[in-house]
Amino acid sequence: MATKKFLLDESRIPERWYNIAADLKSPPPPPLHPGTHEPIGPEALAPLFPMELIKQEVSSERYIPVPDEVREIYRLWRPTPLIRATALEKALDTPAHIYYKYEGVSPSGSHKPNTAVAQAYYNKQEGVKRIATETGAGQWGSSLAFACSKFGIESKVYMVKISYDQKPYRRSLMQLWGSSVVASPSEDTNAGRQVLAADPESNGSLGIAISEAVEDAAMREDTKYSLGSVLNHVLLHQTVIGQEAIEQMEMAGEYPDVVIGCAGGGSNAAGLMFPFLKEKLEGKRKTRFVAVEPASCPSLTMGEYRYDFGDTAGLTPLMKMYTLGHTFMPPGIHAGGLRYHAMAPMLCHLYSEGYIEAKSYPQNPCFEAAVLFAQTEGIVAAPESSHAIRGAIDEALAAKEAGQKRTIIFNLSGHGFLDLQAYDDYLGGKLIDDHYPAEKVAEAMKSLPVI
Ligand SMILES: *Cc1c(COP(=O)(O)O)cnc(C)c1O
Numbered sequence: 001m002a003t004k005k006f007l008l009d010e011s012r013i014p015e016r017w018y019n020i021a022a023d024l025k026s027p028p029p030p031p032l033h034p035g036t037h038e039p040i041g042p043e044a045l046a047p048l049f050p051m052e053l054i055k056q057e058v059s060s061e062r063y064i065p066v067p068d069e070v071r072e073i074y075r076l077w078r079p080t081p082l083i084r085a086t087a088l089e090k091a092l093d094t095p096a097h098i099y100y101k102y103e104g105v106s107p108s109g110s111h112k113p114n115t116a117v118a119q120a121y122y123n124k125q126e127g128v129k130r131i132a133t134e135t136g137a138g139q140w141g142s143s144l145a146f147a148c149s150k151f152g153i154e155s156k157v158y159m160v161k162i163s164y165d166q167k168p169y170r171r172s173l174m175q176l177w178g179s180s181v182v183a184s185p186s187e188d189t190n191a192g193r194q195v196l197a198a199d200p201e202s203n204g205s206l207g208i209a210i211s212e213a214v215e216d217a218a219m220r221e222d223t224k225y226s227l228g229s230v231l232n233h234v235l236l237h238q239t240v241i242g243q244e245a246i247e248q249m250e251m252a253g254e255y256p257d258v259v260i261g262c263a264g265g266g267s268n269a270a271g272l273m274f275p276f277l278k279e280k281l282e283g284k285r286k287t288r289f290v291a292v293e294p295a296s297c298p299s300l301t302m303g304e305y306r307y308d309f310g311d312t313a314g315l316t317p318l319m320k321m322y323t324l325g326h327t328f329m330p331p332g333i334h335a336g337g338l339r340y341h342a343m344a345p346m347l348c349h350l351y352s353e354g355y356i357e358a359k360s361y362p363q364n365p366c367f368e369a370a371v372l373f374a375q376t377e378g379i380v381a382a383p384e385s386s387h388a389i390r391g392a393i394d395e396a397l398a399a400k401e402a403g404q405k406r407t408i409i410f411n412l413s414g415h416g417f418l419d420l421q422a423y424d425d426y427l428g429g430k431l432i433d434d435h436y437p438a439e440k441v442a443e444a445m446k447s448l449p450v451i
Contacts, residue, residue, distance in 0.1 A: 010075050010078070010079070012079050012244065012247060013066075013074050013075065013079055013240070013244075014066060014239075014240045014243040014244060015066055015071070016063040016064060016065050016066060017063070017064045017066060017236045017237055017239050018062070018063060018239040018242070018243060019059055019060070019061055019062055019063065019064060019236055019239075020235075020239075020270075020274045020277065020278065020281075020346065021059065021346070022060050022061060022062035023278055024281070024349075025281075026353075028320070028345050028348075028349035029320040029345070029349070031345075032317060032318040032319075033317060033318075034309065034314060034315070034316070034317060034318055034449075037449070040317050042054045042055070042058055044317065045057065045317075047218055048217055048225040049224060049225065050122045050123050050125070050126040050128060051126060053122050053233050056232070056236055057231060057232045058232075059232075067121060070118050073117045073147075073150055074114070074117065076107060077105045077106045077107065077113075078114075078240065078244070079248075080103055080106075080244065081101075081102050082100070082101050082102075082244070082245055082248035082252070082409075083099065083100055083102060084097065084098070084099050084252065085098040085099065085100055085373075085376070087376035087377055088372070088373060088393075089396065090376075091375075091376045092393065092396050092397060093400065094396040094399055094400040095399060095400060095403070095404065095405045095406075096395065096399040096404075096405065096408055097405070097407045097408065098392055098409075099249065099407070099409040099410075100377075100392070100409065100410050100412040101241055101244070101272060101409065101410075101411050101412065102412045103241065103268065103411065103412065103413050103414060104379065104382070104412060106143075107143075107146050108139060108143040108146050108173065109139070109382070109414050109415045109417065109418070110139045110143065110268075110337075110382065110413055110414030110415075111238060111241060111267070111268045111271060111411070112139050112144075112267075113143045113147060114238050114240055114271065115143075115228065115233075115237035116140075116144045116146065116147035116228070117146075117147045117150065119131075119147065119226050119233075119234075119237075120144070120153055120226075121147075121151060123224055124151040124152075124153060128153065128223070128224045129153065129154060129222040129223070130153065130155070130156065130220070130223040131144065131148060131153055131154070131155050131156070131223065131224055132155075132156045132157075132213040132216035132224075132225055133156075133157055133225065133228065134157070134158045134160070134184065134209030134210045134213045135157050135160070135163070135209070136160050136206045136209070136264075136337050136339055136340075137160075137163050137335075137384075137419075138159060138163055138167050138170025138174065138418070139170070139228075139337055139382075139414060140228030140229070141174045141181065142170055142174050142177065143228065144157070144179075144226055144228065145157065145174040145175075145177035145178060145179035148177070148179070149177045154180075155178070155180070156180050156213075156216060157179050157181045157213075158182060158184035158186060158188075158189075158216075159171065159174075159181055159182065159183055159184060159209065160183075160184055160203070160204040160205060160206060160208075160339075161183045161184060161185065162204060164181075164204075167419075169418050170418055184208055184212050185202050185204055185208050185212070188212070189211070189212040189215045189216060190215060191208065191215050191312075191315070192211075192212045195208055203329075205329055205341075206330075206339055206341075207309075207310075207312030207313075207328065207340075208311075208312045210312070211311040211312050211315055214315050214316065215313075215315065218315075228267070229264060229265025229266060229267040229344065230265040230266065230267070230310065230319075230340070230342075232344075232345075234267050235270040235271065235344055235347070237271075238267045238268060238270060238272075239270075239271055239274050239275055240271070241268070241271040241272045241411065242271055242274055242275030242276055243275045245272060245275070246276065254407050255407065256276065256287060256407045256408060257406045257407050257408065258287070258288045258290060258395050258407070258409070259273050259276050259287060259288070259289050259290070259409055259410075260289075260290045260388050260391045260392050260408065260410035260411070261273060261290075261292070261388055261410065261411040262292050262335075262384050262385055262386075262388040262411070262413060263293045263338070263343060263347070263358070263387075264293075264335075264337045264338035264339065265340045266343045266344030266346075266347035266348075267344065268411050268413040269291050269347065269411065270344060270347050271411070272409070272410075272411040276289070277289060277350070280355065281355075288357065289350075289355065289356040289357065290358070290359060290391055291347065291351070291356055291357070291359070292358075292359050292360070292387040292388055292390065293338060293358065293359070293360045293387065294335055294338050294339075294360060294361065294362070294363065294366075295360045295361055295362040295433070295434065295435045295436065296330065296363070296434035296435065296436050297330050297338055297340070297341075297436065298436055299321070299323060299340070299341065299343045300322045300343055300348070300351055300358035300360075301360045302360075302436060302441055303321075303322040303324045303341075303441065305321070305322050305323075305348065306320065306323055306451075307321075307449060307451045308321055308323040308325065308326050308341075308448050308449075309326040310326075310342070311326065312326055312327065318449060318451070319342075320348065320349075321342035321344075321345050321348045322342065322343050322348050322351065322352075323343075324341045324342070324440075324444060325341060325444025325445055325448060326444075326447070326448075327341075327444050327447050328341035331434045334363060334383040334419065334421075334425070334431070335382075335384045335386070338384050338387065361387060361391075362433035362434065362435065363431050363432075363433060363434075364431055364433050365390055366386040366387050366389070366390045367386055367423065367426035367431065368390075369386055369390040370383070370385075370386035370416070371423075371426070372393070373389045379412065380415060380417060380420075380423070381414070381415065381416050382413060382414035383416060384413055384414065385411070385413045385414055385416075388411055389410065389412070391410065392408050392410040
């Protein structure tokens, strides 16, 4: 009988990251300069990022070594467990086998330290003293705060106002790891002051917070910027998840038919999917890949594949993404980490070529899935991860319907111990199911640059 938990052997922490750019049949459309609309070179990113990360951003090397110092910190929680959800399978009475890769065991409780530690390391190597960043629900901010504390770097976090108010403990976590945290929109930047002038009650958005952090980094010699998702180098660092999962699935004697991840900016989904996708790109496998997003922020399922800014103020390079428009103001759903207006260009490229499918769900069915998961598997999932659980349960139910054995793996990207207010609201019947209106997408498309 296969054991439920697989061996956690630190020699199995991957020694390299997998770069899917090396295996693409056609490269994704390049980022463009916001003014000239010409493709930008690596030097355009130099004020914001250390050179080594810029090289990774544009690299076409298949494998990039994980530095020893980074692996040493990964040892604190990696390899993460791969668990077969036998109790959930039983509750669903499904012939499907459901596995989940649990990233909630990291110090900040999500997959995000996989890249935060790598990014802090390269900044340290290049003499950077301070990092500015934004955070939505606080998972990225706390992950970066943790990583900066390991390398003795100062950090400043612009935290989306609604989360700052709703999730005070995420703020405490950042502060205990030494970050200085401010609610965004803030008075500390031009971008923030402009938004506040127009709407003093603004809830903020990830796009606004990005504008603030980018401006902070661009204005200060000692400061660089750091992004927790979307960019190629972030997705690259997350591939430790999928590489470990491939080995662990081998130990279980299985290979997935379906790989599922929730998608905000696309990094945890890509981190699990890309190493498996490599084998599909090589023509060896027919694996399906499903990205699950909230119905209230449906960039893949309702957005248009257009060049758009990464932030609200229009300071970033233009990237080709499925986008709801950079002016998107998300409703205050609990899955704060899934409220970005667009999606990683690399994931969008693969989606546009048909390698990845996408699905969207409103929050109630996701919490319903997460409650069943907690009652069977015992883990209280992050509201973001509940989307992946919903996706996996529906795949398992479809397998039952079809009388098929189907092997499913999903990324349980984080735990929900700091999101109990969300569960409380769900259990109290207070959650509203928003569907983002198509008219709003059409309206926002008018503010996109014409390329
Ligand atoms: C941030 C976050 C996400 C969404 O970000 P991606 O880049 O799409 O992975 C999902 N789950 C958790 C737990 C998060 O913290």
